[in-house]
Amino acid sequence: MxxxxxxxxxxxxxxxxxxxxxxxxxxxxxxxxxxxxxxxxxxxxxxxxxxxxxxxxxxxxxxxxxxxxxxxxxxxxxxxxxxxxxxxxxxxxxxxxxxxxxxxxxxxxxxxxxxxxxxxxxxxxxxxxxxxxxxxxxxxxxxxxxxxxxxxxxxxxxxxxxxxxxxxxxxxxxxxxxxxxxxxxxxxxxxxxxxxxxxxxxxxxxxxxxxxxxxxxxxxxxxxxxxxxxxxxxxxxxxxxxxxxxxxxxxxxxxRGATVYAEVVGFASRSNAFHMTGLKPDGREMAEAIRVALDRARLDPEDIDYINAHGSGTKQNDRHETAAFKRSLGQRAYEVPVSSIKSMIGHSLGAIGSLEVAACALALRHQVVPPTANLSVPDPQCDLDYVPMTAREHRMDHVLSVGSGFGGFQSAMVLGRPGRSGEAA
The missing domain is CATH 3.40.47.10 (Thiolase/Chalcone synthase)
Incomplete structure (x- = not known):
């Protein structure tokens, strides 16, 4: 087993x-x-x-x-x-x-x-x-x-x-x-x-x-x-x-009767082998990490209920990962809520990925999507549902968290709500 x-x-x-x-x-x-x-x-x-x-x-x-x-x-x-x-x-x-x-x-x-x-x-x-x-x-x-x-x-x-x-x-x-x-x-x-x-x-x-x-x-x-x-x-x-x-x-x-926040059901990492700080606009490498993470989790794009974006607040990053979501999730990218908690707690470099995983685990626990604060004038090139300003109650069974780093690193992790894979809540 x-x-x-x-x-x-x-x-x-x-x-x-x-x-x-x-x-x-x-x-x-x-x-x-x-x-x-x-x-x-x-x-x-x-x-x-x-x-x-x-x-x-x-x-x-x-x-x-x-x-x-x-x-x-x-x-x-x-x-x-x-x-x-x-x-x-x-x-x-x-x-x-x-x-x-x-x-x-x-x-x-x-x-x-x-x-x-x-x-x-x-x-x-x-x-x-x-x-x-x-x-x-x-x-x-x-x-x-x-x-x-x-x-x-x-x-x-x-x-x-x-x-x-x-x-x-x-x-x-x-x-x-x-x-x-x-x-x-x-x-x-x-x-x-x-x-x-x-x-x-x-x-x-x-x-x-x-x-x-x-x-x-x-x-x-x-x-x-x-x-x-x-x-x-x-x-x-x-x-x-x-x-x-x-x-x-x-x-x-x-x-032992532990309370479970979430199960980590899929992960993948890719590199763009392109530039120390630059990103290709098509988001291909992040999209590939998302695709492989979903495959390992045995999930389809329709199974993702929330995306915790890297969302750093640079034009290059925000447009890059918007393209990656569309490339990897297809039509589902336009339907699933997306948000960036960096709007509230900034970008703590290596620490932020773990803070975002913790946020995803807590979002699954409370069935609430954290908002993207300060989003009042949307970028026309970022045309997904970024949950502006206010948190949203939302049914979630599986959430996706992604990260993008200097050096061309692209990572994606899928977490599942307890009970979705036979685990007691």
Missing amino acids: SRRAVITGVGAVAPGGIGRDAYWDLLSNGRTATREISLFDAAKFRSRVAAECDFDPVAAGLSPQEVRRMDRAAQFAVVAAREAVEDSGIDLGAVDPGLIGVSIGSAVGCTTGLEDEYAVLSDGGRNWLVDHTYGVPHLYGYMVPSTLAAEVARQGGAEGPVALISTGCTSGLDAVAHGVQLIEEGTADIVIAGATDAPLSPITSACFDAIKATTPNTDDDPAHASRPFDGRRDGFVLGEGSAVMVIEEAGAARR
Whole structure:
């Protein structure tokens, strides 16, 4: 009998709300968490708006030693993982630690800690030769992205496979998919999977300023700066955060009476082998990822009830994936609701895919489609049902979440509502 993977716990550290319930409250009410940057002085930058997490690590339960040791991204991941494990109701201490795995995604690793420490070591960039003795004791850990996964593994006592997945902006989707694969192949019975990024720093802002990818619309109305699929959009809004989920083998979850959010029924990833930041307008590679994900899920386009779009808020991306939906789903693309939660929580790079998977799991639970906030002047070239401004109650059995990343990465994941494949709700 084939092994299947289900989500039984969800944890989130997100802009606008710390914790799963606060995160869903923000999304379902269509509130935005974008604002002027407060984490550093952004006055000299082209884009000065971001979606920040109001995060106090001590209030979130981290010890002073953990706060000192961990980069901000690691802190997010550990807090989200703790919530996910608690939500799942599972006693990890009663599980063979060799059958507990961890799969964490991140695009930029410990960016915040590295930049802070470089500023200290170089005396604000004035010294080319730095004095390493001024660095914090755990500076080496900031330079190794796998530290993020290792911290989560330490918290959960995971002695099975532990991996850091870094595929740019699809890292979150790909990390969850890797966790699902570990379950399906029998390498692990439980996987703590998700992603984290805390990229809000001067170096990240400078990089995206240089390629003019982020919005310059920052002074007049930062709360409405993220406008996916809107004709007035002029770039995406950087964000930060983490979502982590407990993924279990379905039969074991059923036997212990776990509450299931969703089953991950299909996944695929493709590359466009085209350009580091560019996208082909026909959306062929994303369409192929969607097609293969549906095939693996044994579903037809008519079975998809909601699409959680990448929806970054750049003209190139929004038109690319609109074409991909039409190419892969045909007429169904015009009938199924589509929305982008980046309109509310910005684009947290590697973390966003996991935040979107969590949003899909919660949408299935509540049977509510989150809206695309700030969408009031539709782009004529984006002519699908993008659920503007207000959430919508909607019957959903299967949802599709897609991601697109620098380097040409295209990923698609299909989640199913509990009970649609023989699983108890």
